[in-house]
Structures are given as C-alpha cells and as structure tokens.
Amino acid sequence: MTGPLLRVEALSRVYGTGSARTVALRGATLEVRAGELVVVRGPSGSGKTTLLTLAAGLDDPDEGAVWVDGAKITGATETEGARLRREVVGFVDQEFALVPFLTAAENIELPLRASRLAARERRARTREMVDAVGLSDHSAQRPEEMSGGQQQRVAVARALVHRPRVLLADEPTAQLDSATASSVISLLAEHVRRHGTAALVASHDTSVAERADRVIEIHDGRLRG
Ligand SMILES: Nc1ncnc2c1ncn2[C@@H]1O[C@H](COP(=O)(O)OP(=O)(O)O)[C@@H](O)[C@H]1O
C-alpha cells in the first residue's frame, strides 16, 4: 500500500490586513490517493481556488503544508517547486492561462518540452490529447481564435499530457455546455483510472460530482467532508 499522492495538512491562508483581511482557508486537511477523483464543492468565494493554488505550490500558506507524491511542495526551493510543478503536478487554471501566441497543439505540448521524451513521442502524445478533447479540427488555432469551451479543453489537455501523478483542476467545466462538460469530465475520470492519478477538482457542476469518488464541501474556507 502506498501513501496518498496528495496530502494537504491544516492549510490556512489569510489575504490582506486590517479591514481588507479575508480568511480564505481555515485549517484544510485532506488526502487524495492514486486513482481517486475528489471533488471540492462550494459557492463562489468559499476558498476553492485558494486551496488548489496552495496545493500546486503556486502560493504559500500562512499555516500548514502540502505534499505531492511524498515531496513537500510548501516552502520548497524555487528550483524544487518548479520541478514538482513540471513533473508531478498537472494544473487546470480557472482562467485557462494559455500562451496566446501558441496554437492549441503547441499549448498542449508545452509540458512535454521540458521532458526527456523524444520529439516523435512528444508529437504522438500531443496528438492523442488533442483528439481526446475533440480539438482535432482546431489544433492549429491560437487561443483568441477559439471559443471559451475550446480554450478550456486545451487547458485540460495540457494538464494531462505529461501524465502527472497529481491533477488539480479549478472548475474545468465552468465554461462548457452540458454535453461538452460531460465529455471533458469523462476524459478526466478515465485518465485518473487508467494512470492512477490523484485528482482534486473544484466544481459546483453536479455532473462532475457524479463522477467523483468523494465530494468534499467547502464553506467560508472550511472543509466538510
Ligand atoms: N489575491 C487575493 N487577495 C485578496 N482576497 C482574495 C484573493 N484571492 C481570493 N481572495 C478572497 O478569498 C476568498 C476565497 O476566494 P477563492 O479561493 O477565489 O474562492 P472560490 O475559488 O471558491 O471562488 C474570497 O473571499 C476572495 O474574495
């Protein structure tokens, strides 16, 4: 038996000071194991993005720590944090965060550029992900030439292409119509099963919660699972 691939321990984050002080996360603790899809569900402003951003090591908590695949990402050096985000973590940003001057296929291939894969294998994997998210006819388009839903699918494909052990997805179906949302969440869930990924997905979409192994509620920065 191996330990959890994602471990979040007593995580707290406060933004601002004085009258602008907001406690965004209050002692959040959770674990996600290999092959498990966990959904964190809560209203707007409840702390979902804060939780995922901290879990990805993109920001530091005021208290607590996060481990990905056994490595402490909280307080890691810049080099080690960057390595963990590149090799261990896949992140679907709520705002997509695509590179504007790259095509859909080039955006998706990006995480593989830093890998040791041969160019041919990189292209094959990229093509596989482009097809899997239904963007075969749009692979040469840049983000500004795509709809919000297409951009969201690029963001999901880019987060999965390097087969990360830990997947963090922030509202990955928010911009999608229900049919596309359901195909994206199916793709995500199948990927998690096939590759034994640990996935933490923020969403208030019921079709996403239906595919989850566990649903954790978040309210005012507090988890209730
Ligand atoms: N950078 C920030 N500076 C100040 N307050 C923030 C910042 N990011 C988030 N917040 C506040 O923290 C709380 C949680 O936000 P967030 O994690 O984005 O929630 P959710 O993703 O569930 O909508 C909200 O009250 C939000 O206004």
Ligand SMILES: [Mg+2]
């Ligand atoms: Mg959010």
